Amino acid sequence: MSSLVDMKDITVEFPGVKALNKVNFQLLPGEIHVLLGENGAGKSTLVKVLSGIYKNNSGQIYLNGKSVVFNNAKDAMLNGINIVHQELNLIPHLSVAENIFLGREPIDNGIINWKKIYNDTEEIIKKLKINIDPKVKLRYLSVAQKQMVEIAKCVSQESKVIIFDEPTSSLTDK
Ligand SMILES: Nc1ncnc2c1ncn2[C@@H]1O[C@H](COP(=O)(O)OP(=O)(O)O)[C@@H](O)[C@H]1O
Ligand SMILES: [Mg+2]
Incomplete structure (x- = not known):
């Protein structure tokens, strides 16, 4: 191969x-x-x-x-190469969903499709079994929750290669 x-x-x-x-x-x-x-x-x-x-x-x-x-x-x-960093790279005053779709927002007729952003985020969060409200702003989350959003953002992209650079150092066992 x-x-x-x-x-x-x-x-x-x-x-x-x-x-x-x-x-x-x-x-x-x-x-x-x-x-x-x-x-x-x-x-x-x-x-x-x-x-x-x-x-x-x-x-x-x-x-x-x-x-x-x-x-x-x-x-x-x-x-198709995506990376989850050790340090966090999220925007505190944006919501979970806005962070996950930052820079790749779905656009319909020139307008951002917010419904799709929130629905898709709901789905990603369910799939990864992380219990976070897609509408909550990042600054209200714990470090571990932020890190899980970062991971969700990465794995929800069309990736050929996913790189994890010690992103779990701030996570508990659960
Ligand atoms: N942006 C940078 N500027 C200067 N030195 C750096 C930078 N990034 C890494 N280094 C240096 O390069 C070396 C390798 O670092 P790094 O790749 O972070 O190692 P690791 O991830 O294995 O701990 C270290 O000596 C580090 O200090
Ligand atoms: Mg390192």
């Missing part, structure tokens, strides 16, 4: 530190990988390169065998 993702000789340098030194990573369709390493090993940097947040100084990324360059996270998202 050919690789879905192939990262070749990825090097990333920050001022004074080489975070990644010719790292290779391959992902076949259907595979689940775990990146294991101590703090500062470069795990987040590697997945940030794959999700378009950091640019690699050298090396290549191939998607389905085709060389790709992601200039930002949206580029990666449009290619």
